[in-house]
Amino acid sequence: MEYGKVLRFHRVKQGLTQNQLADGIISPAYLSKIENDQTVPAFEVLEHLYERLGLDFHDSSYNHPSKEKLKEWYELIVFKKNEESRKCMEELIQQKDTLNNHHLYIFFELFRIRHLLLENEVEKAYEAWKDIRQYEDTFDEEMEYYFHLGSGLVLYYQGDYENSYLQLMEAKNHSVSINLEDWEESDLYYLLALSASQANNISASIFNADQALTIFQKQYNLVKSADCHILLGINYGRLKNYGKALENYHLVSKIATQTKDYYQLGLVYHNIGVIESRRGNYEAALMNYKRSFSYKSKTASVHEIFETIYCLILEYYKLNELEDCSKWINEGFSYLNSSINDTTTDEIHLNIYTMLINKDNNAAHYLEGVAIPHFLERKQHRFVIRYCLILSELLEAERSYKKSSKYLRLAIDLLNKYSNLGGMIL
Template structure:
C-alpha cells in the first residue's frame, strides 16, 4: 500500500478521526491530502503519524500470517467447525499485534466471513461498514472477497436479488484472476443457492453443475452431495420429477458412504416433498418419517425435525386422516419452546390443530390477526397464499362471500409475487 493508504487504513481501523490523528502534528486538510495520496509528506511528518498510529513506515508483508489466514478461511469453506473455533483466538491475537496492513485487511475480511458463519449479524455489519470505508484502496483480490461476503450478508438477510448482483460482481473478478479451484466452486455454489431462491431454474442448474464438476474432480464428496440436493430441488420445482429423484438418490448414496446422518435427514425430507408434489402420499410420509428418525439421533432439542413433522401433518390433513394428524400436531406443539425463531411452526401447528378439530370464531381471528400478518411480514408468500385460501374457504362455508372474496384476492396476490420472484 502507498503510505497515504496505510495511514488512512490504520486510522479507520483504530477508530480515530482525522482531527485526532492530525492534532499537534499537521492540519486536518493536509492529512486529508496525504491520505488521498495527493501530497507527499516529509519523512518527519510520516514518522510522527506512524508513531501515533503505532505502525512502521515500511509495509512488510507477513507471508506466514497470510498463509495461516488463508488456511483459516478454507476451514470455513470446508465446514470444519472445531478447527475454525480453535484457530480463531490464535489469529485474533496475531492480528491484534501485526502492523502489516495487507495481513490485517485479509484478517478483517475473513473475520467478516466468520461472523456471518456465526450469525453474529450486528458485529458483521459494523465490520462490513469499516471495510467499505477503505475499499477504494483494495486490490482486485480483496474486492473479490468483499463482494462475495457482502453477497453472503445480503443472502442471509433474504435480499436475494441484491445478493445475486454482488455475487456476479465477484464472479467478474474471479474470471479475470487466478483463484484456487475450491474457491471457484464455492462461489458457483453460492450463485446456485441464490438463483434457486430467485426461482431462476436454468441459471441455478448451470451454476450448480459448475460447482459440482469441480467438487467431483477434487473428490469432495460432501459438497458434491450438497450440489445434488440443490439440483434435486431445482428439478422438482421445474416438474422434472425423474431428474429430481435421480439427484436425491445420488446424494443419498454419497451420504450413506460418508455415514453423514445430517445429510441423510435432509435428503429424506426433500424426497418426501418430491413425492408429495406428485401426490404419492404414503411414499411422502415414509420419507418424512425417515428424516425425523435420522434427525432425532443428531438433534438434542429436535428443532431440525419440525419441518418434517409439519409436512406429515399436511399430508394427513389432505388424506382426511384427522386421528393421526392430531397426534402429529400434538407432538409438534410439545417440541416447541417459546422463542421467536419457532413462531413459524407454532402458527403452522396451531392452524392445523384447528383444521383437524373444530374451526371456530377463534380460528378465524387467529388466521386474520396472527398467522397471515406474520407470514406477510416475513415475505413468505407461499404461506400467505395457502392460509389466505384456507380462510377464504372457511368464510365461504359460513356464507360470508364478501370476506371469502377478499381473502381469495390476497391469496392470488401472494401467488403472483411468488411467480415474479
Template sequence: MIAIGTYIKIQRMKQKMTLGELSEGIVSLSYLSKIENQKTEPHEDILKKLCNRLCITKDQHQDEEIGRLCENWYELLDESNDRQEMEEAYREIQELMDTNYSNHFIMFEIHTIKYFLLIHRTDLAADKIRHLRESAGTFSIEEQYFWNLFNGRYSFFVQNYYHSMYQYKKAEKITESYRLSERIEADLKYYMSMTHSKLRNSLEAIEYAGEALKLYMEQYNFLCCARAHNILGICYCHIKLYEKAIKNFTLGLQLAETIHDKIIIQTIHQNLGYLYASKGDSTKAIAYYKKVLNNPGVPASNKLEVTTLLVREYYHANYYDEAEEYINYGLKQFYDMEDKQPYIVYKYILRSYHYLLEEKFSYFEQLLIDHLLPLLKRQKDYGNYILYSELLAKHYENISNYKNAAQYYREASQTYKHIAHL
C-alpha cells in the first residue's frame, strides 16, 4: 500500500499547490505537514476532503486497471521499442493517475525517470528525481530498488559514472535480502557492467556482463544476450584481448541480426570499427564506421559520433581529402541539431582536425588547450583525454617544441596511470 502522506505530498507538488492552499478550510497547515511526512494518519473524512481539493477520486476498479496498464508500460520501457507506443501508454496512465488515488502511483512515478531518459529528456528526469527525493524514505523495499536503479541510470546518462555505480551498489544490496525477478536482477548486472566499462574497470565489467549473459540465456532473451556480448566485446578490446572481443562482437551481431534489431547491429558495427582502429587496421575500421553511417535509421547524435571516429581514422591513415569531406559532413550534422550542448565535444574534435589539415596550428593549439582537453577532463573521458593529449604532444614534437611536447606526453602518461589504478 502506498503511504497516503507521500501520495498527498507528491500530488500537491505536481499541481504546484502550497501547503496553505491545500490545507485551507480542511486542516491546519502544521497538521497537513505531519500527514505528508508520515507523522500521523488522517481520518477518512479529512482524506476525502484533501483528495477532493486535489480533484482525485478513490475507485478500486480503476486502481486494478491502472495496475494492469502500468505493468504493460514497464515492459515497453526499452530503447528497442517504439517510442510513440511508449508515449501513448504514458499519457493514458498519467491521465488516470491525475484523477484517481492509486496504490501504483509511486512505482509509476519512479518509472517515469527511466521513461524520460529513453525519450532523451534528462531535464525532466532530473526534475522527477528532485520531486521524489524528499519522499524516498517512505518507499517500500521494491520501490527503493527501482529508485536506486533509475537514479543510477540518470547518473550514467549524464556521465557521472561514479555516482551511477554508487546507486547501483545500493540496488544490489537490496537484492541480497529481497528477491526480485531474474530479468530485473539481470538488468542490474548489465547496467553495472556498462558502468564498470565506462570507468575502465574491465575485469569487473566482464564479471558482471558474464553473470547478466547467463541469466539472459536462461530466459532466451536474445536481445539482451546480444547487448551483453557487446559489452564483453568492448571490455576485451580495452584489455587488448582482441580475439575474445571479436568472438563476442560476432556472437552479439548474429543474435541482433536474428531478431532484426537495428540499434544493437549499428552499435556493434561501431565497436568493431573501434576495435580495428585500435589494432591499426584502418581499412576495416573505416568499413565498419561507414556501415553505421550508411544506415538511414541512425540518429543524428550517433552519426556525429561515428563521423568523428571516421575523420580520426582517415586523418591518421593520411587520407586527407576524405577526412576533410567528413569534417564538413559532421559539422553540418552538429549545426542541424536543436540541442547542441551535449555534443559540443564532437564539434571541437572535428575543428581540431580541420585546423591540422589547414595548417592553422595556433588555432589547433588554442582549441585543444582552452576547450577540448578541459572538457574531456571534466567529463572524465580519460580515453579521449589521453588520445588528444598525445595528438597535441606529437604536434609540438613535429614543430620541435620539445618542452610542450614533453608536457603533454606526460599528461597522457599520468592519465593512463590514473585509470589503471581506478
C-alpha cells in the first residue's frame, strides 16, 4: 500500500501542514520523506499519523464500491447516458469510502469532471479540475491519464483548442503504460481528432479520426462512426478535396437516416452547406442550411442552432438579399434571448450584420473596438480575418487608408499563418 500518498492526500484534504501533522510524532522532514515514498516508517509511526487524521490504520473492511463500479460510471459518461450517469453517481456518493479512500476519491473526482461537462456545467467542471490538481503528485500512471484527458476536455470547452490537443496528447502518452479498453481507446482517438480539428491541425485530425473510425466500425457503433465521418468531411473540405468531403457527409446522411439521428442530420446538412458555399453554389448552400436548421431546432443547443443561423445570414448578405438577411438576424436574436448561457460572441455577430445592413456609421468603430479584439482574444482566427477584411473596406471608404492597410495586413498575415482557413473566410 502507498502509505505516503494516502497520508499526503488526507493531510491536504483536511488543510493541515506537514508541521501540524508531524508535531509530537516525527519531524516534518521525516514526514516529507514518508509522503514522497522515500522511506518506509514503522507501523507505530503510521498508526499515530493515521489517528491524527481520523483514520483507522487497521480498518480492512473495504466497505466501498469497487473500481469496476467507478469505471461503469465513467463508461456511462463517455457514451452520454445522462440519466443513468446521474443515478450511478448518486449511488457512488452514498458509499462513504468513495470520498474517503484516496484511490477511489481521485478517480471519482477525475470522472466527475467529465460528468459535469456532459451536464454542460463548465464552470463547475473547471472548479473540480482546479481542486484535484493539488493532489497531482499523488497520482499513479492511470490517474495521470484521466487527469490529462480531463484537462484537455476542460480546455476544449473553454475554447482553448491548441492546448486542449496538447493535453490530450499527454493523456495518449500515459495511455501506453495502462490497459485501455477498446471503447476508451476509440474515445481518446476521437477526442484527439476533435480538438485537432478545432485547432486547425488537419493532418492530426484526419489521422486520429481514421484511427477512431476503425475501432468504432469493429464495434458496430454507427453513431460514433458517423461522428468520425463528419470530422473527416470537415477536414477534407478544408483541404478543398470536396469530393472526399461529400463522400463522408453522404455516409453520415445514410447512417443518420437509418438511426433517425436528427442531431447528426443537422450537422451533416450544415457542413454540406459549407461545402456548397465554398464552391460558389449559394442557392444549394442555402437549401442545405435550411434543412440543417429544421433538424437542429429539434435537438441541438442554442449555440449549435445559431451556427447555422449565422451561415444563413452570411449567405444572404453575400447575395445582397438584405430582407432575408434581416429575417434571420431577428431569428438569431430570438434564440439568444431564450438562452441561459453566455451569448456574447453570437450577439457580436448579429450586431455586426445589423449595422452593415443598416449602413450604420458606427460599424467601423464597433468592428475595431469590440468585435476584432473579442475574436483575437479567443483565437477565432477565421472571424478575425473576415471582419478585418470588412473593416478594411469600411475604413477605405472613409479614406482612412493607413488604418485600412493595417487591418488588411492583419487579415493577410493570419491567412498566411492559417492557410487552411482560406475556404472558410469569404
